[in-house]
Amino acid sequence: MKRTRYVCAATAVVLMTGGPVAVATAAAADTTRTVAATAAVPAQVTAQEAAAAALKHYPGVVESLDLDGSVWHVDVISKDGKGHAELEVSASGAVTQQNRDDDEDAAENKALTSAKVSAEQAMKAALAAHPGQVTTVEWDDDDGTASWHVEVKGKDGKTWDAQVNPTTGKVTQSGSDSDSDDDGDDGN
Known part of the structure; x- marks a missing residue:
């Protein structure tokens, strides 16, 4: 005890x-x-910086770019239209290649590879029309009329959708969304 x-x-x-x-x-x-x-x-890279990093890793033409959390998913078509790479750009700007195909049909990519307005120029035009942060840029030629679809998230948290003419660079608004998600997902 x-x-x-x-x-x-x-x-x-x-x-x-x-x-x-x-x-x-x-x-x-x-x-x-x-x-x-x-x-x-790390600091978040912008859409323009992600596009530049992806093109440095795989030279060509940006087909689409989409922000998912802090990672950019970038699809690049080679300048001859025969190659395609799916890349990820991290928040620090590091690029990793997810998939690569060197057997694309160049004819399918002809409109994109010969467009006078690039994805980078489409982003710049959309930002001039509506300041904010680009969360998505995508080549769209599904209905036979080619255009760049650009989503810009404004300082108010609303997403602004724009169509940019790939020949003239003219911006037209295709809608506004009050969605304040950070991933820029348009449901596709």
Whole structure:
């Protein structure tokens, strides 16, 4: 019985004197981890920067670019229209190749590869018409009439949809959406 009391008393003394020190040490270690994690978060690259990084990795013409969280998905068609690469550009600008095909039908890509207005120019035109951040740019020739579809997220959180003529660069609004999602997903 006496031995149990001495052990309990000794444990209490250790906890009273060592407990605050252990808590302070743990709090300091937690602060260090928090600061390190905050410092490790890279800045988000813009759509224009993601396009430039993708084209540096795989030269050609941007077919589409879409922001998904902090990662850009970029499809690039080679200048001759025969190659296609699916790339991801991270928030830090690092490019990884997800898929590559060198057996494309060049005739299918002719309108895109010969367009006078590139994806980069379409983004610039859309931003001039409606300031914000581009979240999506996509070549669209499904209905027989080619155009660039560009989504811009305004400072108000609303997404603005634009069509950019691939010959003239003229911007027409195709709608506005109050969706404030960060991924720029248009449901396709």
